[in-house]
Amino acid sequence: MADPGAGPNALVRWWEGLTPLRQAAAAGPVLVVLLFLVNLGPFNQPLWRSILYGIFEGGVLIGLLLAITRSEKNKRS
Numbered sequence: 001m002a003d004p005g006a007g008p009n010a011l012v013r014w015w016e017g018l019t020p021l022r023q024a025a026a027a028g029p030v031l032v033v034l035l036f037l038v039n040l041g042p043f044n045q046p047l048w049r050s051i052l053y054g055i056f057e058g059g060v061l062i063g064l065l066l067a068i069t070r071s072e073k074n075k076r077s
Contacts, residue, residue, distance in 0.1 A: 007076065016073045020066050027065055032058035 008016070015023065036054030039045045045053060 016069060020070070023066060023069060024062050028058060028062050031061050031065075034058075035061070 018026070032054050034054075035057045036050050039050040039053045039057075040047065043050075
């Protein structure tokens with residue numbers, strides 16, 4: 001079991017060390033493609049709508065990811 005006072009692991013420290021632009025560039029394409037596939041497959045949306053939803057929802061989740069990352073980093077500072 002991890003020590004609660006030990007701080008973040010190396011991967012979290014590396015991620016938080018990236019600039020927000022680099023974080024968005026790294027996570028953005030992954031989130032957009034993942035959400036496109038979710039909309040196309042399980043949600044059974046048409047292709048064009050899945051593309052638009054993937055881009056829109058991916059943008060929203062990127063913004064949330066950046067805000068949460070900044071919040072967690074500031075909480076430990």
